[in-house]
Amino acid sequence: RDGRNTGEVVDTRWSAFARTDLVDRSGDTGLNFYVDGGAGSYMFRFPGDYRRLFFLRREAAFFPYYFGKRERALIVGPGGGADVLYALMTGWRDIEAVEINPEIVDLVRERGDYNGHLYDLQGVDVHTGDGRNYLQRSDRRYDLIALPLVYAEAADLVGYALAENYLFTREAFAAYLDHLGEGGRLVLVVHNHALMLRVVATLEALWLERGGEPGRILDHLVVVNGSRGDATSEEAYRPLLLVQKKPYTAYQLGQFRKVMTELELNAYFMPGLRERSAFTPLRTAGLAAFVAATEFDISPVTDDRPFFYDATPGLDVKLVWLLWGSGFLGVVALLAPLAFGAMCER
Known part of the structure; x- marks a missing residue:
């Protein structure tokens, strides 16, 4: 076996939280973590020489780490450590990470020879627990707070629709922004265009609650397409959102554009420079x-209704079929004994 693209499960852990699998799908570059067979993250092979991973700088998720004071970053949900690696490669001084799944943290540490002992390097402080609770108990201020993308297939998002998620609510966004330092940024990566719009709607709701002028939240927002996004499409692809406490300046936007050009990334939205029709109603009405x-249902998400991934109006079609199927099987289960009894009486 040459170790490439085998999809081989190399380790499995069970806990009260979930089943966690470590899977070899990509051979030389890294291994994949999967939680309950769905949501996943990546652990890169890191021999200690950053030059070996120079290719990562063209990834959209890498982009936010180029900018800012590069002093203190908080990563909520680091998974296999990709964002920790991005921060190290760009020279961030203090990197805190909070991972809710203890099995992932243990596996990353146990395979330190593979990943360069990433979670135990100087300047890296990894905690196990709920990221939002960790933040709300802290009085620290950060130059960057990042919520990396949890990789999932489109089918998996249907299952997420009914799952509560308190990381993407109006109250959560308030906690993130309140823990940013002067000039700090909140970075989120989401799966698709509809969820990007829902993030913006939720941020606007918070903005209005705090007395902001309608639509001006867009002056604090930049959206970057994922690394394989189509610059001509009206819909964002795996969008990365950078939300800044202060409005973006012309100089900052110019720096962003320069780096994006160099890295062959493209902006989906930049205030005043690349406006989008999807945001026109927010600006004007x-x-x-x-x-x-x-x-889509992009209504703001709150702690009282924390179903961030439920962006389908009404019930999702797959869920409807599931409910119909369950109902049919229930009827069969009820009627089968009656039919059997009637046959026996004959």
């Missing part, structure tokens, strides 16, 4: 018009 302008 307000939050309600913005939410109503799309076929």
